[in-house]
Amino acid sequence: MSNPLERVSRFVKQYDPAIEPLIFQEKLNTTEEAAQALGVEAGQIAKSILFRCSDRYGLFVAAGDVRIHPKRVKKCLEGGQPKMASPDEVAEITGFQVGAVCPFALQTEVPVFVDSSLERFPVVYTAAGIAESLLPVSFQALVEMTGARVIDAQSAE
Incomplete structure (x- = not known):
C-alpha cells in the first residue's frame, strides 16, 4: 500500500493540480491544534468520522465545531444503533489512521x-492522510471529490 499522503496527493491532482497538502512539523492531533496551526477557527477544520450501523459504514464530514447527531447517522446508513468505528475499522476501511482520515482516496468505497x-467557509481543511498534513479545499470541491451527499448532520431529521 502506498504512503497515505502520496495517495491523497495523486487523487487530488485528478481534480485540481493546484491543490497541495500543507505539511507541518508536528502532528495535529485535534481540531483545535489544526485550527491554531493555520490561524483559523475550529469550524474550518473538516473532521471525517467513520460510523457503522450494523454492517454498513459511512464517512461523515463536518465542521470542527459541530456535533454529528446519532439519529442523522442512523437515518443516512439505514441501520441499527450507530457507533463510531474502532481505530482498526477506520484503518481497514479508509486506509488512514484515526486523526488523519481524508474524506477521499479511501481504501474501501463507502458512502460519504x-x-x-x-x-459557510470559502476554504475548509481536511486531513490529508497523515497527522502532520491538512488539505485546503472549497466546499464545492470537497463535495465533488467525495461524491458526497450534502446533509444537515446536526439535525435528528
Missing part, C-alpha cells in the same frame, strides 16, 4: 456525507 455547516 458532508455536513452543510462547512458551506
Whole structure:
C-alpha cells in the first residue's frame, strides 16, 4: 500500500493540480491544534468520522465545531444503533489512521456525507492522510471529490 499522503496527493491532482497538502512539523492531533496551526477557527477544520450501523459504514464530514447527531447517522446508513468505528475499522476501511482520515482516496468505497455547516467557509481543511498534513479545499470541491451527499448532520431529521 502506498504512503497515505502520496495517495491523497495523486487523487487530488485528478481534480485540481493546484491543490497541495500543507505539511507541518508536528502532528495535529485535534481540531483545535489544526485550527491554531493555520490561524483559523475550529469550524474550518473538516473532521471525517467513520460510523457503522450494523454492517454498513459511512464517512461523515463536518465542521470542527459541530456535533454529528446519532439519529442523522442512523437515518443516512439505514441501520441499527450507530457507533463510531474502532481505530482498526477506520484503518481497514479508509486506509488512514484515526486523526488523519481524508474524506477521499479511501481504501474501501463507502458512502460519504458532508455536513452543510462547512458551506459557510470559502476554504475548509481536511486531513490529508497523515497527522502532520491538512488539505485546503472549497466546499464545492470537497463535495465533488467525495461524491458526497450534502446533509444537515446536526439535525435528528
